[in-house]
Amino acid sequence: MDVCVIDWWETFKGWTPYIMGLVVLAIWFFQKQREVLAVEAKEVVKDLLELSIINFDINFVGTHSKVEFEAKLLKFKEVSEKAHRSMLFINNNKKIRNLKELLESYYQYKETVYHPINNTVRLADEIRIIEFMQLQGTKDNARRLDKCISEIIKILQPYSVYKKIL
Numbered sequence: 001m002d003v004c005v006i007d008w009w010e011t012f013k014g015w016t017p018y019i020m021g022l023v024v025l026a027i028w029f030f031q032k033q034r035e036v037l038a039v040e041a042k043e044v045v046k047d048l049l050e051l052s053i054i055n056f057d058i059n060f061v062g063t064h065s066k067v068e069f070e071a072k073l074l075k076f077k078e079v080s081e082k083a084h085r086s087m088l089f090i091n092n093n094k095k096i097r098n099l100k101e102l103l104e105s106y107y108q109y110k111e112t113v114y115h116p117i118n119n120t121v122r123l124a125d126e127i128r129i130i131e132f133m134q135l136q137g138t139k140d141n142a143r144r145l146d147k148c149i150s151e152i153i154k155i156l157q158p159y160s161v162y163k164k165i166l
Contacts, residue, residue, distance in 0.1 A: 034165050040090055041160035047083035048149045054079060055113065055149075059142035062133050069121045069129060073114065080110050087152070096159070102152050109145040116141075 054076045063069055084107065091099050120132045132138060158164040 034162060037090065037165070038160055038162050040086055041156045044083055044086045044090065044156055045153050045160050047079055047086065048153055051076065051079045051083055052146055052149050055142055055145055058117065059113070059133065059139055062130070066121060066126050066129065069117075073118050073121060076114060077118075080114070084110070087156075090156070090159075096155060099152070099155055102148060102155065105148050106145075106152060109141065109148050112141045113145050 054072060058069070058072050058076060063072070084103075087099070087103055087106070090096065091103060116138065117132070120129055124132070
């Protein structure tokens with residue numbers, strides 16, 4: 001009678017490369033997930049900082065030329081939409097606290113800054129544009145947007161430098 005004996009040590013040595021491959025794949029997968037979030041958060045932070053500068057430039061520095069206002073508003077719209085898309089991508093998994101509420105506020109404040117100024121710039125002459133830009137409500141809208149941007153940056157900045165993970 002023949003007895004079949006399995007050498008478990010040899011079997012383990014044969015399966016070791018496959019097991020190690022799976023471990024490395026799992027580690028790489030989670031690391032890549034963190035990297036994607038960090039890169040996207042870094043882009044959002046950069047875009048929001050740029051948007052804050054443009055917002056300040058439009059509302060507090062201003063210009064006397066209608067063409068310059070139109071160029072600044074176009075840049076404002078492009079940067080704000082890019083930042084909004086990136087934040088929606090980050091918020092897709094909904095694990096970051098308070099980001100959804102801040103996104104809603106950001107969108108609302110962005111619209112209250114952009115549309116009134118854009119309508120005024122399109123429909124009015126340069127003197128009326130300057131008068132509109134000096135209104136307290138216009139400046140208050142800009143301040144609210146800037147405060148919202150600061151809060152979003154405060155939330156996303158740790159993710160952009162790998163300090164926080166999902």
